[in-house]
Amino acid sequence: MSEATARPAAPPEGHHSELLMSLDPLLREWLPRQRWFAGKGRPITELTLDSVTRLRAEDALLHLLVRAHQPPADEGPGDCYQLLIGTTDALAPHLAPAVIGHITRGPLAGRTAYEALHDPRQTSVLLERLRTPGTLGDLRFHRDAGGQIAHDLDPRPLVAEQSNSSVVYGDSLIAKVFRRVLPGINPDLELPLALARENCDRVPAPLAWYGTADGGTTLGLLQPYLKGAADGWDLALKHLTKQEEFVTEAHELGRATAEVHTALARALPTVTYTRVQTEQLAATMTRRLETTAQQVPALLPYVPGLRTAFEALADLAGEGLTWQAQRIHGDLHLGQCLRDPSGFWRLIDFEGEPSRPLAERRMPHPPHRDIAGMLRSFDYAARTHHPWNPAWSDACRSAYCVGYADASGWDPRTDPVLLRAYETDKAIYEALYEARHRPDWLPVPLAALGRLAQPD
Structure with missing residues (x-):
């Protein structure tokens, strides 16, 4: 320098x-x-x-x-x-x-x-x-x-x-x-x-x-500046409009995410989420659910089922299960990804959620948090298309996880409890945002929350 x-x-x-x-x-x-x-x-x-x-x-x-x-x-x-x-x-x-x-x-x-x-x-x-x-x-x-x-x-x-x-x-x-x-x-x-x-x-x-x-x-x-690069959100919507699959792109985007996570884990300190940290995480997610439900009444019928996502996480922590946490993107979705003309994906905008305090945005998390954000983004994209095509979203979600596993050696779906907890927490955040700013979009996170309230 x-x-x-x-x-x-x-x-x-x-x-x-x-x-x-x-x-x-x-x-x-x-x-x-x-x-x-x-x-x-x-x-x-x-x-x-x-x-x-x-x-x-x-x-x-x-x-x-x-x-x-x-x-x-x-x-x-x-x-x-x-x-x-x-x-x-x-x-x-x-x-x-x-x-x-x-x-x-x-x-x-x-x-x-x-x-x-x-x-x-x-x-x-x-x-x-x-x-x-x-x-x-x-x-x-x-x-x-x-x-x-x-x-x-x-x-x-x-x-x-x-x-x-x-x-x-x-x-x-x-x-x-x-x-x-x-x-x-x-x-x-x-x-x-x-x-x-x-x-x-x-x-x-x-x-x-x-x-x-x-x-x-x-x-x-x-x-x-990445000249000619296509925004991931716009690209997904174009594929939906043409009724084209997006699985190849989703797979490569999973690889890109895994490569970034792997490099961040090498470059910056990592920590272990032990019982105390994981129970605190589950408690924070539970409080967010209860507070949001008071502000978004449409969420109330799902609260008992959604609470089980966080209870299951706390139960695993009580059994002694731990997770590695690291620096992550913090606000990962299709709009934060650019694909250049050769098909190579890049990730941008690492600021995290701007409404959150800076110290919170710099905290380490298990990579599941980023992965859950991207899974939610595929669902959002699919629901912009009428009629809704859930198979398109399911195929993208699966391909993304496979791509992540190909690059990292670890498939996020093999850790369903933590992934469900993070995806549930993200959908709760979305419900509050949509209720405040885009009420017509509220059915999108509510549909996901209805699914997430039913444990597999």
């Missing part, structure tokens, strides 16, 4: 309060409308600035870490968001959708603030910073010594994202900007770096990354 020191570019401390005075009323309106804002439905009682760094001179491109304080816990630290804001006296017409607002007071009065990730000039600055390791104001940029990062690549933002923002440069690079940021290394950087050390080519290796100058928080990364 090479590194040099760039010229500090943080505004003076007094500038922070003046800048916030300029932007505060605009951000209060703009932030809640963003898909990645976690505090929807609650008013912002206060905004504070953790840091300000000029990425371009004269405040033309500002990097901000803004903390939004909201009830009911507005006495706490609030959620911290990463913003890249451009300001201009004359906004170009193509940037109209990116407008944050017209600034009427403070040091930026008379200028228009806008989301800089929509401006090719500004995202080119971000790429150049990623090409140049070192400290810049409150930020520190890192670069892998062996990676090739071209310059003068045409940038374009990706628009179909939720928890983060990404910019594609030409057809070769993609930068991910984490939006809601938490102290600590983000697994989406940590795990691909570990896999790169193991020469695992199933995951694009980071070429550069950046975070806070103290090294305490990951803010973004740059990776190769």
